Structures are given as C-alpha cells and as structure tokens.
Amino acid sequence: MAGKSDxxxxxxxxxxxxxxxxxxxxxxxxxAIAEGWIEMAPETLERLIAGDLKKGDALSAARIAGLMACKRTWELVPLCHPIALTHASLELTPDRARNAVHCRARTETVERTGVEMEALTAVQVALLTVYDMCKAMDRGMRIDGVQLVHKSGGRSGTWDRDCQPG
Amino acid sequence: MAGKSDxxxxxxxxxxxxxxxxxxxxxxxxxAIAEGWIEMAPETLERLIAGDLKKGDALSAARIAGLMACKRTWELVPLCHPIALTHASLELTPDRARNAVHCRARTETVERTGVEMEALTAVQVALLTVYDMCKAMDRGMRIDGVQLVHKSGGRSGTWDRDCQPG
Amino acid sequence: MAGKSDxxxxxxxxxxxxxxxxxxxxxxxxxAIAEGWIEMAPETLERLIAGDLKKGDALSAARIAGLMACKRTWELVPLCHPIALTHASLELTPDRARNAVHCRARTETVERTGVEMEALTAVQVALLTVYDMCKAMDRGMRIDGVQLVHKSGGRSGTWDRDCQPG
Amino acid sequence: MAGKSDxxxxxxxxxxxxxxxxxxxxxxxxxAIAEGWIEMAPETLERLIAGDLKKGDALSAARIAGLMACKRTWELVPLCHPIALTHASLELTPDRARNAVHCRARTETVERTGVEMEALTAVQVALLTVYDMCKAMDRGMRIDGVQLVHKSGGRSGTWDRDCQPG
Amino acid sequence: MAGKSDxxxxxxxxxxxxxxxxxxxxxxxxxAIAEGWIEMAPETLERLIAGDLKKGDALSAARIAGLMACKRTWELVPLCHPIALTHASLELTPDRARNAVHCRARTETVERTGVEMEALTAVQVALLTVYDMCKAMDRGMRIDGVQLVHKSGGRSGTWDRDCQPG
Amino acid sequence: MAGKSDxxxxxxxxxxxxxxxxxxxxxxxxxAIAEGWIEMAPETLERLIAGDLKKGDALSAARIAGLMACKRTWELVPLCHPIALTHASLELTPDRARNAVHCRARTETVERTGVEMEALTAVQVALLTVYDMCKAMDRGMRIDGVQLVHKSGGRSGTWDRDCQPG
Structure with missing residues (x-):
C-alpha cells in the first residue's frame, strides 16, 4: 500500500x-540487479546464435553498449544523481524456449543513492542494441519484461522480486 | 523467412x-513510430495521475527525457549512424484498464538511414524516467511491449505492425 | 581588494x-544559489503565462533542462572538476513588474570543491530554454543579471551577495 | 504584436x-550573431587583462569552451534540432569603460533550421568560463545583456536588433 | 614547402x-584511412591472442570503443565540425613479428569537410582500450605510429602516405 | 613476467x-603521468612555434582539449570506472631536435581506482588536436611514443618507466 512516505x-x-x-x-x-527480454522470430534467434558462435560480436556489442550506457544513466534520466559505479556486469543469454534473448545486469556502488536506474538502463540499451543488430531481418522484435530483480543497501534495505506478494 | 539479404x-x-x-x-x-508500456500497481498509477492533474510535471519530465534521448541514440547504440532528426514527438497516456502508462514516439528525418532506433530509444528512456519518478512507492513496475509500430521511407519501404502475419 | 591569494x-x-x-x-x-532573468515583450510573457497555466510545459521544459545541464557543468566549463551533486532544484517565476521570468537555482554537494558553477549553469541553460520556447514570437528577449546569490561550505566559507559592500 | 503565427x-x-x-x-x-557581457570589479578586469597579455590563456580557454559548447546546443536545450554547424567564431574583448568583458559569437549552417540558439549558447558558456577563471578573486561578477544581434536565412528572413522599434 | 595556402x-x-x-x-x-600500433611484452600479446581465440571480447571491446568514439570526434577536438559519418570500420590485428596489435580504421562521409580526424580518433581510442584491457599485466605498453594512411574527396583531393617523398 | 595475478x-x-x-x-x-609526441615536418613545427609566440592559441587549444577529454575517459573507454579527478595538468613543448611536439599529462584522484587511462587520454586528445590544427599544411604528421611514465597509489603501488628493466 502506498502511504505518505511513499x-x-x-x-x-x-x-x-x-x-x-x-x-x-x-x-x-x-x-541492484535488473533483467529483460527481447523476443524475436525463431530464425532471427538462430541467426543471432550462429553469429555468436562464430564470432561473438553481435551479443558482445550489446554487452558493451549496456555497460557504457549505465555509466551515463544520470545524463539520460533527468532527476538521477550522478554516481560513480564501482562495478557493472551484464549477461545476454539466448533462450530458445522463449524465442528471446535474456539480459541481466548487475550494478554496484558505495554512495549515498541507489543504482536501480543504472541496472535498468544497462538492460534497456543492451536490448536496444540487439534490436539494432538484427532489425534488417526482423522489425517485429519486442522488448519485454524489463524489471528490477533485486536491490540492497541504503535506508530502504533489501528488496527481492521473488519475495513480493503475488 | 530470413534470406541472404536479411x-x-x-x-x-x-x-x-x-x-x-x-x-x-x-x-x-x-x-518511425514506436510504443511501449510501463505497468504498475493501481495506487501508483492513481498517484501519478493525481500528480499529473495537479502539475503535469512527472509525465512532462518523462516526455522531455525521451525527446532529449532520441537525439543521442547514436551515442548509445554502437552501430547507429549519427542522424539529424527533423521532428520528434512523444505521448505518455495513463491507461487504467491495463494499470499502465502507454508511451508512443514518432521520429522523422530526411537522410540516408532510418529512424526506428531513435523512436525506440525515445520510448525506452521516457519509460525509464517514469520508473525513476515512481520508484520510491513501487519498485515492482515492469516495462513491457516496447516495439516498432510503423516505419516508412528508404529502400525497404513501409512496414506496419498491424499488417504483419499473425 | 584583490590580493595575492585572490x-x-x-x-x-x-x-x-x-x-x-x-x-x-x-x-x-x-x-550555492544563483539567479538570473530573461526579459521579454509583455505579450510574450502573457503567452508564456497562459501556456503555463494550461499545461505547465514551457517552464517545465526549462526547469528540467537546467537541472540536467547542471550535472554536466564539468563537461562544458574546461577547468571545472567533475562533481557528484547531492541536490539540485530550480524555480522559474514569471515577473510581470519586470516583464521577465526570474530563475533561481540551488545546488549542493559533499565534496572537495564548490558548486557555484553548477548553480550558474543551471540558470544559464534554463533561461536559454525559455528563449528557445518563445523565440518564434520574440527574438528580442535578453538574458540579464545572472549572478551568484549565496555560497557556503569549503575553506572560503560563506558569501552572500546582500552582505557585499554596495 | 503576437499574432497566431507567433x-x-x-x-x-x-x-x-x-x-x-x-x-x-x-x-x-x-x-546568427549573439552577444553578452560579464561585469566585474575593476581589479579583476585588470588581472584578467594582465594575464591575457602574458599568455592569453584565460580568455582563450573561454573562447574554446564557447566554440565547443555551441556544437552541443541540441544536447542542452531540449527542443533544439541537432544541427551541423558549418562555421563558428567567438570574440572576447575586455571593456575597461564598462568594467566588463564583451563576448560576441557568430554561427552559421546550411540546414533546415536556424542557429540562434547555437550563437547564444556559445556566448553563455564562454561567459561562464570567464566566471570560473576569475571566481577565486571576485564572486560578485554578473553576466548581463545576453541577446541576439542578428539572424538571416530561412523563411523568417533577416532580423537585426538595431532595426527593431524602440 | 609550406606556402601561404598551407x-x-x-x-x-x-x-x-x-x-x-x-x-x-x-x-x-x-x-579517410588511419592506422597505429600498440606495442607490448610478448607474453601480454600471447595472453591477448589467447583471450581473443576463446571469446573475442578484448579486441571486440576495443573495436566497438573505436567505432563509438569516432562518431564523437567533434566533441573531443575543439575545432572539428560536427559530421554525419556514413560509414566506419576498424580492424585490430595482433602482429607477433612486432610484438604489437595493429589498428586500421576507415571512415567515410558525404559532406563539406573531411573525415581524417574521425579515422585518427577511432584508432586512438581503440588502442587506448587495448591498453586498458591489458594494463593489469603490462603497464609498459606503448602506442606508436598513429598516422593518416589515405584520404580522398574534397578540394584537396587524394593523399596517400605511400606516395609521399621520403 | 606475467603470472596468474596479472x-x-x-x-x-x-x-x-x-x-x-x-x-x-x-x-x-x-x-599518473603519461607522455607522447607528435612528429611533423620542420616547417610545420616552425609555423606552430611562430603561431604560439604570437598568440599561443594553437597549443592552448590542444591543452584545453586534453584537459577536457581526460574528464570523459570513462565515456570513451568501455570498462573504465567513472572517476572524479582532483587534479589535471598538461604541458605541450615544441622540440626542434626531434621535429616534434612533446606532451606530458598528470592526473590525480583520491578514489578506489587509478588514473592511468585519464593521463593517457589527455595526451591522446591533445596530440589529436595538434594534428587537427596543423593538418592543412602537413598530413604526414605521426603520433608516437604515447606511454605511461609514472603511477603511484593503490594496491599495486608505484611504477616508474625509468626503473623498468631495459
């Protein structure tokens, strides 16, 4: 329930x-940990995986784009504080069951304010980059389920999506 | 089917x-036209709407953030061409039926390359900004359905989501 | 008087x-607190106020532009240190007596160096944005009186414009 | 008078x-041509001029800052179009009669939209940089009279401040 | 000989x-085409090659960094014109004979001004990134021989390093 | 020798x-201290020196470009941490014996991570800017010997190029 302090x-x-x-x-x-998916046609996913197996460049471009973007979150989101991240990592995993690529980003700092926005920005820009790499063969891709998975630290303490009521 | 030209x-x-x-x-x-949603708890949406009715500032911050970000798409997405947009607009509409805010962005240029990535970036950053404005009361919000709706111009011609097979 | 330490x-x-x-x-x-004015034709101010009463978007765009710019002061001013602001706020107030909009920005940090430049940059870019929003009807607007009002903290202590000799 | 087209x-x-x-x-x-002043204590101006005569670095830093900033106007002012400037120049002239430094910037492009905002941004950031260079000896400096002097080209044609009524 | 037009x-x-x-x-x-080298200890080069064979990520990060940086040349080099690149590519090739990685970048545009600075910036930032990836094992690496190889187009026509005297 | 910890x-x-x-x-x-050279034709160097003696602007533009760029190192190099520099300085010295301009940059911080990349970036961008200023008369210039000279602080302690085995 949203009270006054919320x-x-x-x-x-x-x-x-x-x-x-x-x-x-x-x-x-x-x-903070965030995640998201980009859903695509099965043949797009197969091409992406094949490209990845050969050279790794498509997903690796997306991974680097996400890491670079999360450092600039405060330039993009008007009311975010500038923050010095002490760690960021990002995984992109093809998921044939869902015809999608899954992205998961983890950010960390030792500062006065949280890094949820940084983790979400990393996911958003990594998925945008996957879209850009594949759009010539599949304009219908859809970015879905971008959400916070976990946060810890600060006055509001720890929050885990899995522990939220249904 | 993905052929060689794809x-x-x-x-x-x-x-x-x-x-x-x-x-x-x-x-x-x-x-190009793109869209997306951010889903939230009903009370978060009500607070957002109430804030909007009073001053319009929360959604207006998101609108401006999206417009500013789409001009910088090529800084974020590694292989995007730098492009001079000739037009950009963005709407954010609360949707009580879906417990969500809907975002729709339109971008336009007169250049050698398309503006799909610019429209998608506008949507992504506008929705991130809504998340940032509301996260103190609702960390469980989810960004969903970010996708291209329409593109026209260039060698590949017009594409409409509604005209795609099933 | 300007001595050697100055x-x-x-x-x-x-x-x-x-x-x-x-x-x-x-x-x-x-x-740090800074302020400034943009002077305009009376009918421009009336249009701006009317627009503001309806939707708040023109001044709200300027407010966000100022807040976003002050985070990037060190990118614009060559010898400014990069700094992590802990707070920034900005007010824009139409002033019919002066045929102007008044801007006042307050910035704060907990660091090794002051935030005067950040407050002044917020004011400068907010007023530029007002100019941009209104220039189609009034190219003769003038930005005036941009100055520091107050600073505190750091070795040089507190400075107030009102306490300066005339 | 502000009509509908205004x-x-x-x-x-x-x-x-x-x-x-x-x-x-x-x-x-x-x-477009824009101008502005930064007013300061007489001894600040003398120090600035003396520094300038020796090495030119203080005013030269401001000149470069203004030129670099005007290329990024569209990043700072939310609704400005990205634009490719074809020319920019900027002069800073100490003015002992007014106890001020005068700044004048000229920008040029061959595009679909004007460069007034670019010229004004160049002036604003150059004057901010002068403030930064001198603030240790004079916090009371004031930026004044930042305004458009001339514009030409585009549908709205030529505008000159000197030809405006009263 | 440097005459007046030079x-x-x-x-x-x-x-x-x-x-x-x-x-x-x-x-x-x-x-424009530019090139450069980063020289390193033989064991650093072997580790880099081994890493590259496994995953390609180290050189691929450098390649992307160079491509992203060349789009921002005009933000870094004060008097460069903003330019819309129509093409950029970049190769990084380990060279055991020289104990070095060779970088070669090619940039292209259809505009009023050349792209030599963009090609050189791509090389510089790609090599900086290689340094960053390997510096924990080898601080003594040296960036060498960064130079223009070829340019064509524009009033000054074609220039090739190989055709220069001496 | 490069062991596992390297x-x-x-x-x-x-x-x-x-x-x-x-x-x-x-x-x-x-x-951290880094250095590098840009080698050029003797007449280019003489023109540069002559320009410098008159106004100082060419080398001064390069100095400012280097100082501004080193603050943005983390935007350019994908895996660099954002860092708040507490000091940066940069010298450019014409060297007639080598037909070159020598650049030396020093950066400093009080943080969790080193500033070697910042010093190297300052050198790289300052030398790029010298190239840009002189390229109309000499396209054959070459950037050489960009390297770390010294670092201190942090767990890995002090490193000096002069103390390395030859």
Missing amino acids: DLTHLNPEGEVHIVNVGEKEDSRRV | DLTHLNPEGEVHIVNVGEKEDSRRV | DLTHLNPEGEVHIVNVGEKEDSRRV | DLTHLNPEGEVHIVNVGEKEDSRRV | DLTHLNPEGEVHIVNVGEKEDSRRV | DLTHLNPEGEVHIVNVGEKEDSRRV
Whole structure:
C-alpha cells in the first residue's frame, strides 16, 4: 500500500520536479540487479546464435553498449544523481524456449543513492542494441519484461522480486 | 523467412561489427513510430495521475527525457549512424484498464538511414524516467511491449505492425 | 581588494591553464544559489503565462533542462572538476513588474570543491530554454543579471551577495 | 504584436512539448550573431587583462569552451534540432569603460533550421568560463545583456536588433 | 614547402581559433584511412591472442570503443565540425613479428569537410582500450605510429602516405 | 613476467567483459603521468612555434582539449570506472631536435581506482588536436611514443618507466 512516505519524491511541495537531496544520507554499499527480454522470430534467434558462435560480436556489442550506457544513466534520466559505479556486469543469454534473448545486469556502488536506474538502463540499451543488430531481418522484435530483480543497501534495505506478494 | 539479404548487416564478411556504409543511399523522408508500456500497481498509477492533474510535471519530465534521448541514440547504440532528426514527438497516456502508462514516439528525418532506433530509444528512456519518478512507492513496475509500430521511407519501404502475419 | 591569494588560480606559474589540485581539501557540505532573468515583450510573457497555466510545459521544459545541464557543468566549463551533486532544484517565476521570468537555482554537494558553477549553469541553460520556447514570437528577449546569490561550505566559507559592500 | 503565427511553436495542440517538424523546410544558408557581457570589479578586469597579455590563456580557454559548447546546443536545450554547424567564431574583448568583458559569437549552417540558439549558447558558456577563471578573486561578477544581434536565412528572413522599434 | 595556402587555417587573421567556414564547400564523398600500433611484452600479446581465440571480447571491446568514439570526434577536438559519418570500420590485428596489435580504421562521409580526424580518433581510442584491457599485466605498453594512411574527396583531393617523398 | 595475478582483469571467468569490482578497495591518493609526441615536418613545427609566440592559441587549444577529454575517459573507454579527478595538468613543448611536439599529462584522484587511462587520454586528445590544427599544411604528421611514465597509489603501488628493466 502506498502511504505518505511513499510519495513521488521527485516532486517538491509545489509539485515541481527537483533532484532529491541525499546529502544527509550516508555512503553505503548498494547493489541492484535488473533483467529483460527481447523476443524475436525463431530464425532471427538462430541467426543471432550462429553469429555468436562464430564470432561473438553481435551479443558482445550489446554487452558493451549496456555497460557504457549505465555509466551515463544520470545524463539520460533527468532527476538521477550522478554516481560513480564501482562495478557493472551484464549477461545476454539466448533462450530458445522463449524465442528471446535474456539480459541481466548487475550494478554496484558505495554512495549515498541507489543504482536501480543504472541496472535498468544497462538492460534497456543492451536490448536496444540487439534490436539494432538484427532489425534488417526482423522489425517485429519486442522488448519485454524489463524489471528490477533485486536491490540492497541504503535506508530502504533489501528488496527481492521473488519475495513480493503475488 | 530470413534470406541472404536479411543478414545481420552490422557484421562484415569476417563477422566483425562495423557501421554499415550508407553513402550510396539517397536522402529520403523517413518516419518511425514506436510504443511501449510501463505497468504498475493501481495506487501508483492513481498517484501519478493525481500528480499529473495537479502539475503535469512527472509525465512532462518523462516526455522531455525521451525527446532529449532520441537525439543521442547514436551515442548509445554502437552501430547507429549519427542522424539529424527533423521532428520528434512523444505521448505518455495513463491507461487504467491495463494499470499502465502507454508511451508512443514518432521520429522523422530526411537522410540516408532510418529512424526506428531513435523512436525506440525515445520510448525506452521516457519509460525509464517514469520508473525513476515512481520508484520510491513501487519498485515492482515492469516495462513491457516496447516495439516498432510503423516505419516508412528508404529502400525497404513501409512496414506496419498491424499488417504483419499473425 | 584583490590580493595575492585572490589570483587567477586556474593558471599555473607559467600562466598555463590547469585543473586546480583539490586533493588536499576535505569533503565538506557545500551549497550555492544563483539567479538570473530573461526579459521579454509583455505579450510574450502573457503567452508564456497562459501556456503555463494550461499545461505547465514551457517552464517545465526549462526547469528540467537546467537541472540536467547542471550535472554536466564539468563537461562544458574546461577547468571545472567533475562533481557528484547531492541536490539540485530550480524555480522559474514569471515577473510581470519586470516583464521577465526570474530563475533561481540551488545546488549542493559533499565534496572537495564548490558548486557555484553548477548553480550558474543551471540558470544559464534554463533561461536559454525559455528563449528557445518563445523565440518564434520574440527574438528580442535578453538574458540579464545572472549572478551568484549565496555560497557556503569549503575553506572560503560563506558569501552572500546582500552582505557585499554596495 | 503576437499574432497566431507567433505562437509558442514548441507546444502541440494539446500544449505538450515536441521537436518542431522542419522536414518540409529547405536547406538554406543561415547565420546568427549573439552577444553578452560579464561585469566585474575593476581589479579583476585588470588581472584578467594582465594575464591575457602574458599568455592569453584565460580568455582563450573561454573562447574554446564557447566554440565547443555551441556544437552541443541540441544536447542542452531540449527542443533544439541537432544541427551541423558549418562555421563558428567567438570574440572576447575586455571593456575597461564598462568594467566588463564583451563576448560576441557568430554561427552559421546550411540546414533546415536556424542557429540562434547555437550563437547564444556559445556566448553563455564562454561567459561562464570567464566566471570560473576569475571566481577565486571576485564572486560578485554578473553576466548581463545576453541577446541576439542578428539572424538571416530561412523563411523568417533577416532580423537585426538595431532595426527593431524602440 | 609550406606556402601561404598551407596556413594554420584554424587561426583567424588575429591568430585566434575558430571553426573554419565550410559553408561554401560542396558535399562530396570523402574517405579517410588511419592506422597505429600498440606495442607490448610478448607474453601480454600471447595472453591477448589467447583471450581473443576463446571469446573475442578484448579486441571486440576495443573495436566497438573505436567505432563509438569516432562518431564523437567533434566533441573531443575543439575545432572539428560536427559530421554525419556514413560509414566506419576498424580492424585490430595482433602482429607477433612486432610484438604489437595493429589498428586500421576507415571512415567515410558525404559532406563539406573531411573525415581524417574521425579515422585518427577511432584508432586512438581503440588502442587506448587495448591498453586498458591489458594494463593489469603490462603497464609498459606503448602506442606508436598513429598516422593518416589515405584520404580522398574534397578540394584537396587524394593523399596517400605511400606516395609521399621520403 | 606475467603470472596468474596479472590476468586480463576485465574478462570474467567466462571470458566476458565487465567493469571490474572495486567496491572493496579503499580510497587512496593516486597519481599518473603519461607522455607522447607528435612528429611533423620542420616547417610545420616552425609555423606552430611562430603561431604560439604570437598568440599561443594553437597549443592552448590542444591543452584545453586534453584537459577536457581526460574528464570523459570513462565515456570513451568501455570498462573504465567513472572517476572524479582532483587534479589535471598538461604541458605541450615544441622540440626542434626531434621535429616534434612533446606532451606530458598528470592526473590525480583520491578514489578506489587509478588514473592511468585519464593521463593517457589527455595526451591522446591533445596530440589529436595538434594534428587537427596543423593538418592543412602537413598530413604526414605521426603520433608516437604515447606511454605511461609514472603511477603511484593503490594496491599495486608505484611504477616508474625509468626503473623498468631495459
């Protein structure tokens, strides 16, 4: 249930946007994990996998794009704080059962504010890059299920998707 | 079916990535439309709508973030060509039936290469920004159904999602 | 009076520019407030206010532009240190008495160097954005009185414009 | 007088911001000139001039900062079109009579949209850089009179500040 | 011999920097090729090759970094014009005879100004990335022989290193 | 000799790239010095020196470009951590004996990770800028000997090129 402390914190009392004051918060180790899928035609997936087996370049381009983008999250999302990530990793896994590529990103910092947006941005841009690499053969691909999986650290503590009520 | 001309065009004959040569293509008017959703708890959506009715700032921040990001698509997606957009617009519409906010972006240029990636990037970053604005009250939001709706212009002509087979 | 310690500190003994060494300074809470005006024709201001009352989008675009730009001050101003802002806010207020919009920005960090440049950059880019939004009806607008109002924190302590000799 | 054609063109019929469609416009040679001042204490100006006579580095840093920033105008101002400048120049002139440094920037392109924002951005960032170079000795400096001086090209033709009424 | 037409064209008559006016030039197809080496200890090269044979990721990260950087040349080099590349490719080849990795980049555009700086930037950043990937085992690596190999198009015509005297 | 602890640390056990976890490292004062040369025809060097004596602008543009670029190293090099430099300086010295300009950059931070890449990036971009300033008269210039000279701080301690076995 959304109580008063769960307000849209990026709006000030006049309802105007601002970058939330975190100066009073303490540095703490913060981790976030996000995931998402890009669904595609079976033959697109097979071509992608074949390309990957030969050279690894298509998924590797997407992996690097995601890692580079997550460092720039605060340039893209207006009210995100600039943050110095201490770690980022990202996996892209073809999933034949779902006709999709699964992406999972993990970000970490030791700062006053969390890294959920950084993990989500890594996933979004990695999946966009997969789309770009394959769009000449399949314009109908769809990015789906981009969501936070886990966060820990900071005043709000740990959150796990698996532990949420149904 | 994926034939030879449907190859992963960003890989050269050695399977290495490169920025595809479009120098021989002619300038043409090109349009792309993309869409996506962010699903959230009903009370989050109500708070967002209430905030919007009062000041419009939350959705308006997301709209501007999407418009600004689509101009920088080529900085984020490794093999995208730099492009001078001649138009971009973006709508964010709360959808109570789906407990979601719907985003639809339209981009246009008069250049040698298409603007599908720009429209998709606009949607992705606008939805990320909605996530950021609301995450203090709802970490479980999910970005879904990000996809191309329409493209026209260029050698490959017009593509409409609605006209695709099943 | 400008004494020796008031030198142009961005020049080294050979008169060459460098990014001043702040490694020996301690982290401290630092705040800056800056302001400025954009003056315009009375009918432009009325249109802007009318637009604002309907949807808030014009001033809200300027507010977001200012907030986003202040995070990138160190990319724009050659000798500014990269800095992690812990807070930024920005107000834009139509002022019929002066036929102008007033902008006031507040920035804060807990670092080794001050945030005056960040507050001034927020004001400059917010006012540029107002110009951009209104220029089709009024090319004669003028940006005026962009200045520091207050700073605190750091070795040089607190400075207030109001307390300066006339 | 502000008529219908003088509307706030960045708002669509619903009052929402968008990047105006210029796809129908023709490429044309477009020029803009903007100017502005930064006013300072007389001893600050003398130090700046003395530094300049010795090495030229302080004003030269500001000149380069302004030239680099104007190429990135569209990253800073949300609804500006990305544009390929074909020319940019910028002068900074100490003005002892006014206790100020005067800045004048000229930008040019051959595109579908004007370069007024680029010229104004060059002036704004150059003056910010002068502030940064001198702020250790004079926090009270003020940026004033930033305005368009001239524009030509495009459908709206030539505009000169000197030819405006009163 | 350097005659008058060979001047430092980025300086105006007063010796001040500016972005050269290319508005009068015509669009033409322009190509540039640049190359460079990074020399390293033999065991570093063997590790790099072994890593490459297994997964291709180290050199592939460098290749993508070079391609992404060349699109941003005008952000890095103060007086470069913003340019829309129509093609970019980049090869990295281990060279056991020289204990080095060789990099060769090719850039192309159809614009008013050349792409030599873009090709050189691609090489520089790709080699920097190789350094970054290997620096934990070899800090003594050296980047050498970064140079233009070929350019064509534009008023100054074709230039080939192999055809130069001496 | 390269032992196990000297691995390519940017690859995880699966050989995939990631941004190395430095969260467990402690902040420490870290310094890096890098250098490099750009070799040119004797008459190019004389013109550059003459220009420098008159106005200083060509080398001063390169110096500022290098300082600005080193702050953005993490945007260019995919696996570099974002870092807040506390100091950066850069010298460019014409060297008639070698027909070259020598560049030397020094960077410093108080963080969890080193600043070698930042010093090397400063050198690379400063030398690129010299190339850009002079290319109209000399396309054959060559960038050479870009290398780390010194690093200190962090777990791996001090490294000096002069103390390496020949």
